[in-house]
Amino acid sequence: MSAERDLVRRADDRSAVFGVVGLGYVGLPLAVEVADAGYTVLGFDLKQAVVDGVNAGTSHIQDVPTARLAPLVEAGKISATSDMSRLSEVDVISICVPTPLSKTKDPDVSFVLSAGQAVAKTVRAGQVVVLESTTYPGTTRELLQPLIESKGLKVGEDVFLAFSPERVDPGNPVWQTKNTPKVIGGVTPACGRVMVALYGPVFDTLVPVSSPEAAELVKLLENTFRSVNIGLVNEMAQVCDRLGVNVWEVIDAAATKPFGFMKFTPGPGLGGHCIPIDPHYLAWKMRALNYKTRFIEVAGEVNSEMPTFWVRKLAEGLNEDSKPVRGSQVLVVGAAYKKDIDDLRESPALDIIRLLLQQGAKVSYHDPYVAQLHEDGVDLSSTDLTAAAVRAADCVLVATDHSSLDFAMIRREAGRVVDTRNALGRLPPA
Ligand SMILES: NC(=O)c1ccc[n+]([C@@H]2O[C@H](COP(=O)([O-])OP(=O)(O)OC[C@H]3O[C@@H](n4cnc5c(N)ncnc54)[C@H](O)[C@@H]3O)[C@@H](O)[C@H]2O)c1
Numbered sequence: 255m256s257a258e259r260d261l262v263r264r265a266d267d268r269s270a271v272f273g274v275v276g277l278g279y280v281g282l283p284l285a286v287e288v289a290d291a292g293y294t295v296l297g298f299d300l301k302q303a304v305v306d307g308v309n310a311g312t313s314h315i316q317d318v319p320t321a322r323l324a325p326l327v328e329a330g331k332i333s334a335t336s337d338m339s340r341l342s343e344v345d346v347i348s349i350c351v352p353t354p355l356s357k358t359k360d361p362d363v364s365f366v367l368s369a370g371q372a373v374a375k376t377v378r379a380g381q382v383v384v385l386e387s388t389t390y391p392g393t394t395r396e397l398l399q400p401l402i403e404s405k406g407l408k409v410g411e412d413v414f415l416a417f418s419p420e421r422v423d424p425g426n427p428v429w430q431t432k433n434t435p436k437v438i439g440g441v442t443p444a445c446g447r448v449m450v451a452l453y454g455p456v457f458d459t460l461v462p463v464s465s466p467e468a469a470e471l472v473k474l475l476e477n478t479f480r481s482v483n484i485g486l487v488n489e490m491a492q493v494c495d496r497l498g499v500n501v502w503e504v505i506d507a508a509a510t511k512p513f514g515f516m517k518f519t520p521g522p523g524l525g526g527h528c529i530p531i532d533p534h535y536l537a538w539k540m541r542a543l544n545y546k547t548r549f550i551e552v553a554g555e556v557n558s559e560m561p562t563f564w565v566r567k568l569a570e571g572l573n574e575d576s577k578p579v580r581g582s583q584v585l586v587v588g589a590a591y592k593k594d595i596d597d598l599r600e601s602p603a604l605d606i607i608r609l610l611l612q613q614g615a616k617v618s619y620h621d622p623y624v625a626q627l628h629e630d631g632v633d634l635s636s637t638d639l640t641a642a643a644v645r646a647a648d649c650v651l652v653a654t655d656h657s658s659l660d661f662a663m664i665r666r667e668a669g670r671v672v673d674t675r676n677a678l679g680r681l682p683p684a
Contacts, residue, residue, distance in 0.1 A: 257380045258444050265451040268292035273344030275369045277304050280420040281350035282315045283431040289331040291455040296344055297334035308334035316596055317424055342376035346452055353387045361390055361535045374401040382414040382448055388473050388532050390539040394466035410442030416449040417466035419473030425595040435459040439469030477532040483518040485553030488560050491520035502676040522653050522674040523560035523602030525591025530600045561605035568649055568672045577648055580614030585647035588654020589621040596623035603653035607632050622658055641667045652677050
């Protein structure tokens with residue numbers, strides 16, 4: 255039987271074993287969906303604490319409740335290991351490792367490379383490798399394919415290789431791993447067919463595209479689209495500020511247009527592992543081809559100015575109260591990069607806190623999801639969000655609009671508020 259036919263059969267009867275490399279925000283939700291579809295999953299992670307947690311049935315990822323993970327672990331459908339040589343035991347290898355930026359804002363694909371090298375050590379005929387990490391166009395074919403073929407196996411005949419971007423939106427109660435359509439681009443048509451067969455039972459909708467480069471660009475287009483549109487409304491926030499117009503009123507009214515407008519909202523700046531980072535992967539690739547991605551550059555500039563803009567608004571507010579920033583008590587509400595999650599990666603709240611500390615403010619913060627901040631020059635513990643704490647602050651700065659926070663109390667008790675999310679503006683009238 256050909257390797258392709260065998261894999262399709264093993265997708266049909268769910269006897270294919272999945273290996274998920276990297277059990278983080280992307281990998282663990284994927285592992286759970288794959289196991290729920292009936293496959294057996296062996297997760298791989300370099301962090302022993304993550305492996306031990308998963309083997310104990312305890313989830314470290316907010317979107318995967320322990321109540322969902324534990325029965326799958328107990329039933330033997332999910333287990334985890336840090337022993338990468340066990341990659342030889344699995345049929346499908348989904349790579350979900352980080353793709354950050356280096357200090358110089360160039361792609362850091364070292365995690366993908368090291369996962370690929372681990373795969374190359376044990377690769378055997380009949381295995382399928384699918385890269386899920388966001389990356390620049392060409393990574394799957396240029397970086398992974400040579401590793402996977404290093405033992406003389408041929409992609410598309412003996413082994414299969416595809417790119418399938420993870421689109422998970424942590425904390426989104428509606429769109430999760432399973433019901434978000436899954437794009438798949440195989441290196442060859444057979445690679446695409448095999449991945450469609452294997453992922454068919456896992457996802458509600460599959461979107462096959464003609465190549466891994468197309469699939470890699472789908473993800474970069476989606477996140478660049480968000481970055482550019484957020485950049486546009488963040489610029490509009492600065493325009494409105496200078497014109498003395500309420501930007502949220504303008505956006506809400508514009509959003510009543512039933513066609514041709516999509517609502518984005520201003521904020522403290524970009525955060526998370528995707529939107530501030532992914533467009534730079536494309537910009538980097540295009541620089542190598544002598545093309546400047548202008549929208550990406552401009553949006554990046556505007557978005558990264560936002561913490562400074564809000565700190566300036568705060569300073570102007572305090573000035574009206576005849577207070578300098580130095581020595582003023584500032585209570586920052588929310589530290590995570592967006593509402594209802596605990597993820598601090600690239601959070602603009604951290605930039606705001608750093609700027610305030612540099613200017614001599616006495617900063618405290620409250621975040622129900624983040625008990626401690628130990629980040630590059632910031633060492634704080636979350637304080638309770640009490641009426642007394644709000645009253646004691648010279649200014650409250652809302653950085654994250656977590657649903658559980660009592661913004662009505664903040665409106666009632668605070669002397670001065672800088673609200674980067676319009677959380678108070680969305681409250682019913684007092
Ligand atoms: N977090 C998101 O919202 C999101 C959404 C869509 C896509 N993505 C993309 O998915 C990828 C993974 O992101 P994440 O947020 O899950 O990262 P993460 O940091 O939460 O998890 C990655 C895990 O991989 C492990 N790891 C790193 N190198 C490894 C290796 N060589 N072998 C085995 N394990 C290894 C780490 O220990 C970590 O547990 C990135 O490319 C990211 O851009 C993330």
